[in-house]
Amino acid sequence: MIMAAAVEGxxxxxxxxxxxxxxxxxxxxxxxxxxxATWRSLETPQHSYTPYQRFDFLANWQRxxxxxEGLRPFIVVAHDSERRPLLLLPLAVxxxxxxxxxxxxxxxxxxxxxxxxxxxxxxxxxxxxITALTGLIAERSRVDALVLCQQPLRWQDQxxxxxxxxxxxxxxxxxxxVIEPGAAxxxxxxxSFRRRLKGKxxxxxxxxxxxxxVAADSADVCRLLDWFFRVKPQRMAEQxxxxxxxxxxxxQFIRSACLAPRxxxxxxxxxxxxxxxxxxxxxxxxxxxxxxRFSMMFNTYTMSANSKFSPGLILMRDIIDRHAGLNxxxxxxxxxxxxxxxxxxKDDEAIVDSFVPxxxxxxxxxxxxxxxxxxxxxxxxxxxxFEIAQNLRSMFR
Numbered sequence: 001m002i003m004a005a006a007v008e009g010x011x012x013x014x015x016x017x018x019x020x021x022x023x024x025x026x027x028x029x030x031x032x033x034x035x036x037a038t039w040r041s042l043e044t045p046q047h048s049y050t051p052y053q054r055f056d057f058l059a060n061w062q063r064x065x066x067x068x069e070g071l072r073p074f075i076v077v078a079h080d081s082e083r084r085p086l087l088l089l090p091l092a093v094x095x096x097x098x099x100x101x102x103x104x105x106x107x108x109x110x111x112x113x114x115x116x117x118x119x120x121x122x123x124x125x126x127x128x129x130i131t132a133l134t135g136l137i138a139e140r141s142r143v144d145a146l147v148l149c150q151q152p153l154r155w156q157d158q159x160x161x162x163x164x165x166x167x168x169x170x171x172x173x174x175x176x177x178v179i180e181p182g183a184a185x186x187x188x189x190x191x192s193f194r195r196r197l198k199g200k201x202x203x204x205x206x207x208x209x210x211x212x213x214v215a216a217d218s219a220d221v222c223r224l225l226d227w228f229f230r231v232k233p234q235r236m237a238e239q240x241x242x243x244x245x246x247x248x249x250x251x252q253f254i255r256s257a258c259l260a261p262r263x264x265x266x267x268x269x270x271x272x273x274x275x276x277x278x279x280x281x282x283x284x285x286x287x288x289x290x291x292x293r294f295s296m297m298f299n300t301y302t303m304s305a306n307s308k309f310s311p312g313l314i315l316m317r318d319i320i321d322r323h324a325g326l327n328x329x330x331x332x333x334x335x336x337x338x339x340x341x342x343x344x345x346k347d348d349e350a351i352v353d354s355f356v357p358x359x360x361x362x363x364x365x366x367x368x369x370x371x372x373x374x375x376x377x378x379x380x381x382x383x384x385x386f387e388i389a390q391n392l393r394s395m396f397r
Contacts, residue, residue, distance in 0.1 A: 051288035064253035099365035125161035144362030175345035209278030
């Protein structure tokens, strides 16, 4: 039985919603354990969700990073009149611009943010359903605004109902590689680029024990992560970038998520792909997958002379070929416009943000946060402004 203290709101079944509106009530949890059973029940083929919203991914993030940042879980479960869950919103609350704002858990470590949906509800949800949802959240909580960033408009073949809210383009787009069924290798990576990579790989292939593989057990995961956390700070310093992996709780979150087995038995919450030889790890790429899409999270490559043979690009090719062979339909390298991403991902996926006021205090905060986001996007998409911003950031650093 769920403890009353864990639930902020109960049902609203007495509210006279029109019959067409399926959202009859919400429960709001401030405790991960209290929400876990319902959350995991939505991680099935009958539901629509991204790998970034799995319980094991976000629970590890909240416990290792969110709590250190003072974020409080705010997990919304919407249900119909028969108390069947329709969606789960994995949010966390923080103070922003003087208002209590609920945002998706995962922070900058989640490329995509979305609720976990019953597929039938996702396919047929209306603006009235989503208006009912936000109205119930406003009534049954003290949250002033919903700040819902980096949402895909669709996931696989399902619409994202929260995209029915007023929204704007996110700060960054997401470069995407669409993998058509039965696509020839050249349709994914051009023959000329493949030849270039093969030429570079010939310099690595004589290394004893040269191989590409996916970490398959905890010992392998720990060994590769030990290497990553030694090398990545050196790479970041070389590029004069701050070491985001040194922020409180981040290493612990990554280690715990990389060791959390998926409920379907197909790997871990985060999978690690590696290119290595007997002498050293040459490159690693880690990301999340769901049988349809692989999405990159973090990577690095050796500091040795082997780095001149583009091991990161070779590894990326191997990952794409592997997942195409497993009938995946999409591949992305995370948000942002880094040049190397365009070597593989020619399309862009639209990602949107919604800033929804729930109270009088939330209106100016939501409006200001939306304006800040628009300004950031304008800078990111204007080369001259972006260069100025980078120079200023370097000066202050």
